Amino acid sequence: MSSPTLTDKVSKFIRHDILTGQLRPGQKLVVAELKEKYNVGASPIREALVQLSWSKYVKLEPQKGSWVASVCQDELKDLFDSLRVVSSVLLQKAIQSGDEHWELDVLTSFHKFSRLDTPKTDSDWTEWEERHMQFHKSLVEGANSKTMMAFFNDLINQIKRYRYFAITSHPENEDLYNIEQHEKLMKAALAKDAKAAAEVLETHLSNSMMAIEKSIAAA
Incomplete structure (x- = not known):
């Protein structure tokens, strides 16, 4: 498991990119792409996505992946x-x-x-x-x-x-x-x-x- 500090940092990065439109509503969030974008390992990425799903910024579906939450x-x-x-x-x-x-x-x-x-x-x-x-x-x-x-x-x-x-x-x-x-x-x-x-x-x-x-x- 990654450190809470690193996970929190990654969560803030993703949240910022969602808010500023770099990651758009409905966009698929691919762990491999996010690893390269933020230069961190897979574990903090996955844990950050779970965190962001709690605040409804990210939608998670078991066995399918995650997406930026849509707007409606x-x-x-x-x-x-x-x-x-x-x-x-x-x-x-x-x-x-x-x-x-x-x-x-x-x-x-x-x-x-x-x-x-x-x-x-x-x-x-x-x-x-x-x-x-x-x-x-x-x-x-x-x-x-x-x-x-x-x-x-x-x-x-x-x-x-x-x-x-x-x-x-x-x-x-x-x-x-x-x-x-x-x-x-x-x-x-x-x-x-x-x-x-x-x-x-x-x-x-x-x-x-x-x-x-x-x-x-x-x-």
């Missing part, structure tokens, strides 16, 4: 329907119980996020998406609900693959990086206006899903 409208809708429910509950709880530390985290994460220019390259998109994800996490972490946060993190990790698919397919789609909606969301949350925050969140999630749907339909 039904799964996308299911993910966003689930995210709407859990993120809405978490946001409401955070607004009700969030303290000064939560408020500072929200302000800081939005400030870091808003300082970025419109992404133009893969590295720009990677940084933008990481700060985007951190902002959304900071909004709901004040809820202090470990079980729902675990579900939330799983959902946004899966949706991240869909967002990157849309980004690499149609980087000009402004609904994927609408900073104004995020500013409205931040202000409503910090003003403790739960109703306004819920409305902005719903609009943001709906716009994001529709932007991704367009990319899937055009693929």
